[in-house]
Amino acid sequence: NHAKRADSRTCFFNALMADELRQRERLQVRFSDTLNHGQLSLHFQPQFSLASGRLIGAEALCRWHDEVLGQVSPAIFIPLAEEQGLIRQLGDWVLDAACSQLHHWDAQGKPFPGRLCVNVSAQQMDDPGLAEHVLRLATRVPPGRLGLELTESGLMRNPEQTVSITQALSDAGFGLAIDDFGTGYSSLTYLKRFAADTLKIDMSFVQDMLKSSHDHAIVATIIAIAKTLGMDTIAEGVEAAGQAEALRDLGCTGVQGYHYGRPVDGDAFAALWL
Ligand code: C2E
Ligand code: MG
Ligand code: MG
Numbered sequence: 391n392h393a394k395r396a397d398s399r400t401c402f403f404n405a406l407m408a409d410e411l412r413q414r415e416r417l418q419v420r421f422s423d424t425l426n427h428g429q430l431s432l433h434f435q436p437q438f439s440l441a442s443g444r445l446i447g448a449e450a451l452c453r454w455h456d457e458v459l460g461q462v463s464p465a466i467f468i469p470l471a472e473e474q475g476l477i478r479q480l481g482d483w484v485l486d487a488a489c490s491q492l493h494h495w496d497a498q499g500k501p502f503p504g505r506l507c508v509n510v511s512a513q514q515m516d517d518p519g520l521a522e523h524v525l526r527l528a529t530r531v532p533p534g535r536l537g538l539e540l541t542e543s544g545l546m547r548n549p550e551q552t553v554s555i556t557q558a559l560s561d562a563g564f565g566l567a568i569d570d571f572g573t574g575y576s577s578l579t580y581l582k583r584f585a586a587d588t589l590k591i592d593m594s595f596v597q598d599m600l601k602s603s604h605d606h607a608i609v610a611t612i613i614a615i616a617k618t619l620g621m622d623t624i625a626e627g628v629e630a631a632g633q634a635e636a637l638r639d640l641g642c643t644g645v646q647g648y649h650y651g652r653p654v655d656g657d658a659f660a661a662l663w664l
């Protein structure tokens with residue numbers, strides 16, 4: 391009946407939109423179900439040092455497989471979780487699953503040799519309990535083994551609060567990266583004050599850096615800023631050897647992308663080391 395109301399008010403509302411709305415409602419219902427039914431999992435994508443070629447970390451990426459809808463992209467279900475007020479529950483699940491996976495690899499005699507990074511959505515940054523929740527994880531895993539990826543928009547929602555949260559987490563030893571750097575609006579003043587140790591260069595710049603001198607210059611500038619601030623850089627979405635070479639020439643710290651490995655489940659991922 392929400393659809394009907396919209397219909398009587400605007401002539402732009404048409405069958406196609408009704409379809410989309412129904413699809414959306416279906417997604418919402420199924421998603422709110424999934425948190426209770428264990429249809430979420432984590433996949434892991436490797437990050438390598440450009441200098442040594444060593445595996446230095448991984449990004450944990452959430453996956454939702456629904457028995458009716460099939461595989462649904464996080465680009466769709468993360469915003470859904472935010473709208474439905476479920477992002478906190480999802481975020482806690484992801485952190486818990488990441489710690490469990492580290493323990494699982496330990497128990498198999500294959501401790502992960504790098505830092506495992508978990509994404510935190512913009513809306514999760516509003517949660518005053520987030521820092522405390524993460525700090526408590528230090529009793530389960532050494533904080534240096536975990537990192538958080540925060541987007542610029544998440545960081546800038548309440549920058550003063552972010553300064554203190556990132557400081558507390560960094561003091562405790564957790565890794566902190568700014569995700570998709572260059573796509574949001576960020577202030578250089580705050581960049582200096584956030585206690586992040588890594589800038590992740592957004593894949594849109596990386597993927598065009600060989601074709602566009604403009605994008606090449608942006609990547610070079612991000613790496614230069616990071617160096618000035620004593621931060622590392624990880625280039626996202628590296629798909630070709632030529633991109634990796636150009637990034638190495640610019641002094642980028644690490645790389646992540648299909649050229650090196652796609653996100654895979656924990657067992658497949660563990661084949662990458664030892
Ligand atoms: P992101 O954090 O920027 O993650 C990188 C995305 O790029 C991932 O998409 C990854 O699979 C994809 N990717 C990696 N290498 C390449 C490449 O070489 N080429 C291309 N074309 N893509 C590449 P994915 O897994 O679909 O995740 C999309 C976004 O969803 C993530 O972007 C992140 O913002 C969000 N997300 C994923 N998992 C979580 C989670 O557990 N919590 C939260 N809050 N957000 C998540
Ligand atoms: Mg990320
Ligand atoms: Mg990213």
Ligand code: MG
Nearest residue numbers: 570592593626
């Ligand atoms: Mg991205």
